[in-house]
Amino acid sequence: xxxxxxxxxxxxxKLLDALAQHDQAVLQAPPGAGKTTQVPLSLLEQxxxxxxxxxxxxxxxxxxxxxxxxxAKMLGEPVGxxxxxxxxxxxxxxxxxxIEVITEGLLTRWLQDDPELSDIGIIIFDEFHERxxxxxxxxxxSLQARELFRDSHNPLKLLVMSATLDGAAIATLxxxxxxxxxQGRSYPVDTIYYPPPKKQHGQAFNDITVHVSHTIQxxxxxxxxxxxxxxxxxxxxxxxxxxxxxxLPNNTHCQPLHGNLPLKEQQAAITQTDHGKRKIxxxxxxxxxxxxxxxxxxxxxxxxxxxPSFDPNTGLTRLHTHNNAQSxxxxxxxxAGRMEPGICYRLWSEAAQHQRAKHATPEILAADxxxxxxxxxxxxxxxxxxLTWLDAPPSANWQQALNTLQLLGTIDDNQQLTPTGxxxxxxxxxxxxxxxxxxxEHYGANKLGSTxxxxxxxxxxxxxxxxxxxxYRAATGLDTINPxxxxxxxxxxxxxxxxxxxxxxxxxxxxxxxxxxxxxxxAHAFPERIAKLKNTNTQNTVFQLAxxxxxxxxxxxxxxxxxxxxxxxxxxxxxxxxxxxxxACPLNNTFFNDELKYLTKQNTLAQWDDKAGRFIAEQxxxxxxxIIQQQTQTSLPKEVKTKALLELIKNKGLDFLPWSHExxxxxxxxxxxxxxxxxxxxxxxxxxxxxxxxDWLAPYxxxxxxxxxxxxxxxxxxxxSLLPWPLPQELDILAPISIAIPxxxxxxxxYNNTPPILAVKLQEMFGCAQTPSIANGQIKLTVHLLxxxxxxxxxxxxxxxxxxxxxxxxxxxxxxxxxxxxWPDDPLSMQATAKTKRRLQLDQGF
DNA sequence: CTCTCCCT
Numbered sequence: 001x002x003x004x005x006x007x008x009x010x011x012x013x014k015l016l017d018a019l020a021q022h023d024q025a026v027l028q029a030p031p032g033a034g035k036t037t038q039v040p041l042s043l044l045e046q047x048x049x050x051x052x053x054x055x056x057x058x059x060x061x062x063x064x065x066x067x068x069x070x071x072a073k074m075l076g077e078p079v080g081x082x083x084x085x086x087x088x089x090x091x092x093x094x095x096x097x098x099i100e101v102i103t104e105g106l107l108t109r110w111l112q113d114d115p116e117l118s119d120i121g122i123i124i125f126d127e128f129h130e131r132x133x134x135x136x137x138x139x140x141x142s143l144q145a146r147e148l149f150r151d152s153h154n155p156l157k158l159l160v161m162s163a164t165l166d167g168a169a170i171a172t173l174x175x176x177x178x179x180x181x182x183q184g185r186s187y188p189v190d191t192i193y194y195p196p197p198k199k200q201h202g203q204a205f206n207d208i209t210v211h212v213s214h215t216i217q218x219x220x221x222x223x224x225x226x227x228x229x230x231x232x233x234x235x236x237x238x239x240x241x242x243x244x245x246x247x248l249p250n251n252t253h254c255q256p257l258h259g260n261l262p263l264k265e266q267q268a269a270i271t272q273t274d275h276g277k278r279k280i281x282x283x284x285x286x287x288x289x290x291x292x293x294x295x296x297x298x299x300x301x302x303x304x305x306x307x308p309s310f311d312p313n314t315g316l317t318r319l320h321t322h323n324n325a326q327s328x329x330x331x332x333x334x335x336a337g338r339m340e341p342g343i344c345y346r347l348w349s350e351a352a353q354h355q356r357a358k359h360a361t362p363e364i365l366a367a368d369x370x371x372x373x374x375x376x377x378x379x380x381x382x383x384x385x386x387l388t389w390l391d392a393p394p395s396a397n398w399q400q401a402l403n404t405l406q407l408l409g410t411i412d413d414n415q416q417l418t419p420t421g422x423x424x425x426x427x428x429x430x431x432x433x434x435x436x437x438x439x440x441e442h443y444g445a446n447k448l449g450s451t452x453x454x455x456x457x458x459x460x461x462x463x464x465x466x467x468x469x470x471x472y473r474a475a476t477g478l479d480t481i482n483p484x485x486x487x488x489x490x491x492x493x494x495x496x497x498x499x500x501x502x503x504x505x506x507x508x509x510x511x512x513x514x515x516x517x518x519x520x521x522x523a524h525a526f527p528e529r530i531a532k533l534k535n536t537n538t539q540n541t542v543f544q545l546a547x548x549x550x551x552x553x554x555x556x557x558x559x560x561x562x563x564x565x566x567x568x569x570x571x572x573x574x575x576x577x578x579x580x581x582x583x584a585c586p587l588n589n590t591f592f593n594d595e596l597k598y599l600t601k602q603n604t605l606a607q608w609d610d611k612a613g614r615f616i617a618e619q620x621x622x623x624x625x626x627i628i629q630q631q632t633q634t635s636l637p638k639e640v641k642t643k644a645l646l647e648l649i650k651n652k653g654l655d656f657l658p659w660s661h662e663x664x665x666x667x668x669x670x671x672x673x674x675x676x677x678x679x680x681x682x683x684x685x686x687x688x689x690x691x692x693x694x695d696w697l698a699p700y701x702x703x704x705x706x707x708x709x710x711x712x713x714x715x716x717x718x719x720x721s722l723l724p725w726p727l728p729q730e731l732d733i734l735a736p737i738s739i740a741i742p743x744x745x746x747x748x749x750x751y752n753n754t755p756p757i758l759a760v761k762l763q764e765m766f767g768c769a770q771t772p773s774i775a776n777g778q779i780k781l782t783v784h785l786l787x788x789x790x791x792x793x794x795x796x797x798x799x800x801x802x803x804x805x806x807x808x809x810x811x812x813x814x815x816x817x818x819x820x821x822x823w824p825d826d827p828l829s830m831q832a833t834a835k836t837k838r839r840l841q842l843d844q845g846f
Numbered sequence: 847c848t849c850t851c852c853c854t
Contacts, residue, residue: 258850259851428854
C-alpha cells in the first residue's frame with residue numbers, strides 16, 4: 001500500500017517537534033498506524049541525534065526481526081546496513097547501523113555493562129502497553145542512567161509508544177512528557193454480546209467450552225470467512241475440539257494453536273488453507289499479539305485468559321484463570337478487522353463488559369522477582385523505591401527474592417552481592433540457573449550443566465518425560481528423539497553453547513553418574529525444592545518439599561518411585577491444594593553427607609511430644625523441614641531435658657500440672673498473706689510461680705518421661721521450698737486450714753475466695769456473736785450459714801447483726817420446713833450444735 | 847480435569 005496513506009504521517013511533525021523540545025514523549029497509536037516502521041526512520045536525520053544510534057525495543061524476537069526487515073526494505077537496503085537487529089540468539093548489525101531493533105532483555109544487559117549508553121541517542125519502547133517486566137525495568141534503569149550520566153548537551157531521549165495504554169500515567173512518570181495521539185487504520189468490527197444461557201451461569205470455567213462449540217457452529221452457519229476462537233488454555237482447546245467432532249460442514253477445517261505446539265503445526269494454523277476451506281483456529285493468547293492468522297473475519301472470544309502468578313509463600317508460580325481485561329477484549333476483536341469488515345462474538349453480556357478491568361495486571365506485580373532483584377543489586381540499588389516505576393515491585397515478592405538470593409549464597413547479611421553473586425549477575429539467565437552453571441564448572445561438567453540450564457530456560461515440548469535426566473539425553477542426542485522436537489533440540493544446544501562460553505574448563509571431571517550429577521546440580525539451584533517421598537495412592541504420589549509444602553506427581557511417572565527428588569519446576573492451577581511436579585530428577589541422598597552437607601542442619605530435639613504424651617530426645621539431621629536422619633539420644637544432659645520441660649510448662653501454663661486441693665489452697669493462703677501483710681510473704685500469683693519454676697520445680701523434673709510421671713509430682717511439698725523458716729509454721733497460725741467453731745469441731749476454710757469462706761450449718765454457730773477471723777484478726781471470714789440441706793441461708797461478715805436482725809426472718813421460714821432442727825428464739829444463748837432436736841434430747845438423757 | 851505468554 002502507498003506509504004503516504006499511513007495514519008501516522010498526520011502526527012509525525014508534531015512528534016518530531018516534541019522530541020526536539022523535550023527529552024521524552026509518549027506516542028499513542030493503535031495497531032496499523034505504522035508507528036513501528038515510520039517513527040524510527042523519521043528520526044534518522046534529527047540534528048539532536050548527533051550521529052548517535054536509535055534503539056527500538058520489541059517484546060518478541062519475531063517482532064524485532066520483522067520491524068528491521070520492513071524498515072530496511074523501505075530504505076532499499078538489506079538488513080544489517082542502516083537498520084539492524086540484535087537479540088540473544090541472533091545478531092545482524094554492521095558499523096553503519098543507525099537503527100538497532102532489539103528484544104527487551106538486552107537493554108538491561110547493556111545498562112549493566114555501560115550505564116552511560118554512550119553511543120545511543122534515543123531509546124524507543126515499542127508496544128509499551130504489554131508491560132512486560134523487562135520493559136518496566138528497562139525504563140526505570142534508563143531514567144536513572146540518564147539522570148546520572150547524561151545532560152542537556154548530551155541527551156538520552158526516551159520515546160514510549162503504546163497502543164491502548166492510558167497515556168496520561170506514563171506521561172506523568174516521564175516528567176510530564178507531551179502526548180501525541182495517532183489514528184489507527186483497520187476495518188470496522190461488529191460486536192455481538194452472546195452470553196451463555198442462564199443454566200450454565202455461575203458454573204466452573206470449563207463448561208464454557210459447550211457454549212463456545214455452539215457459538216462456532218452458529219457463526220459458521222450464519223457468517224462467511226474463517227474463524228479465530230480465543231480460549232484460556234490447552235485443556236479448553238482440546239475439549240472444544242472434542243465437542244465439535246463431526247458437527248461442522250465439510251468445507252471447514254479445525255486447528256488448535258498454542259505455544260506448546262511444534263513450529264510446523266503453529267505455521268499450519270496461521271497460513272491460509274488450501275482448497276479454499278474455511279479455517280477454524282482454536283487459540284490461546286498467543287494469537288492476541290504474537291501471531292497473526294490470515295483470512296480471519298470472525299472472532300469468538302470466550303472472555304477468559306490464564307496467567308501466571310508468583311506465590312511468595314510457596315516460592316512457586318501458579319496459573320490463574322480470569323476474565324480478560326477490556327484492553328485485551330478490544331485487541332482480540334481487532335483481529336477480525338485486519339483485511340475487511342468483521343464480526344466478533346463476546347460470550348458475556350454487555351453489562352459485564354463494563355465491569356472488567358481496564359488493563360491486564362502488569363507482569364511486575366505478579367512475577368518471581370529474583371532475576372530483577374539480582375539485576376538491581378548489581379546496578380547498586382538495594383531498594384526498588386530508589387527508582388521510578390509505573391508500578392513498583394510488590395514488597396512481599398521482593399522480600400521473597402532477597403530470601404532466595406540469600407539461600408543461593410549470592411548475597412550476604414547486608415544484602416550486598418558476594419563475589420559469587422557478582423559472577424552470577426553476569427549470566428543471562430535466572431540466578432538459580434546461573435548458580436547451577438557455576439556448580440557445573442566446579443564439577444568439571446560444563447556441557448551437562450549448560451545443557452541443563454538451557455533446557456530449563458527453554459519451553460520443553462509437550463508429552464516429554466518429567467525426568468530431566470531423560471530430557472537431557474534427548475537434548476544432547478544421546479537418545480533418539482521425535483523428529484518434531486528437532487527444533488527444540490537445536491535451540492537448547494545453541495543456548496547451551498552460549499552459557500558454556502561464560503565458564504572455564506576444568507581438567508578434572510567429578511566421577512558421578514549422569515543422573516546423579518543432574519540431581520546434584522538441581523539441588524544446588526533449587527535447594528528448597530528438594531523433596532522426600534511421603535505417601536502414594538493409586539493415582540498420585542506425594543512428596544514433601546524442604547520448605548514444608550507438598551507436591552504430587554502421577555504414579556505412572558518413573559519419578560514417582562524414587563525416595564528423593566530434586567525438583568526444578570512445580571506449580572499448578574490456583575484453587576487446587578497440591579502443586580504438580582513438572583520437571584525433576586531423582587536425587588542420590590548420599591550427597592547429603594558431602595556435596596549437599598551445607599544445606600543440612602544438625603538439630604538436637606529434646607521436647608515434649610504432645611501426641612505421644614511423652615518426652616522425646618533425638619539427634620536429627622534436617623534439610624529445611626525434611627528429616628533426613630533421626631537417632632534417639634540416650635545420654636541427654638539433665639539440664640537440656642529440664643530446660644525443655646520447663647519450656648513446656650511455660651507454654652501450657654500452670655494448669656498443666658497436677659494440682660491437689662491442698663496445693664491450690666496453699667497457694668491461695670500464701671497469696672492472701674502477701675496481699676494483706678506483705679513482706680516477708682512472697683507473691684504466689686500465676687506469673688510469680690511461672691517465673692520461679694526454676695527454683696521450686698526444676699529439681700524434680702529429671703525423672704519425668706511420660707504424662708503419668710507428671711501426676712506423681714508432689715507440688716505441695718515442692719512449693720514449700722519457697723517459704724523460708726519460720727514462715728511455714730506462721731502460715732498455719734495466720735491462715736490455718738481450719739478453724740474451731742462453737743459446735744466444737746474444726747471447720748475448713750476455703751481460701752479460693754477473698755475474703756476466705758467459712759461454710760457451716762447455721763445451728764453450729766449458735767452463741768457466737770463475733771465473726772471468726774484469721775491473720776491476727778485482720779481478716780474477717782465470710783460466713784456462709786447453711787440450711788440442713790447445705791444451702792446458704794445467709795452470707796455475712798457480721799454475725800452479731802444477723803442474730804439480732806435477719807435471723808428472726810430466717811427462723812420463721814425454716815422452722816416449718818425443718819421442724820426437727822432447733823430454731824430457738826434466742827440463738828445467742830443456745831448451745832451450738834450440728835445435731836437434730838431429737839438427737840440433742842437423746843444426748844441429754846431423755 | 848497434566849501448563850498462559852515471553853525474554854537476557
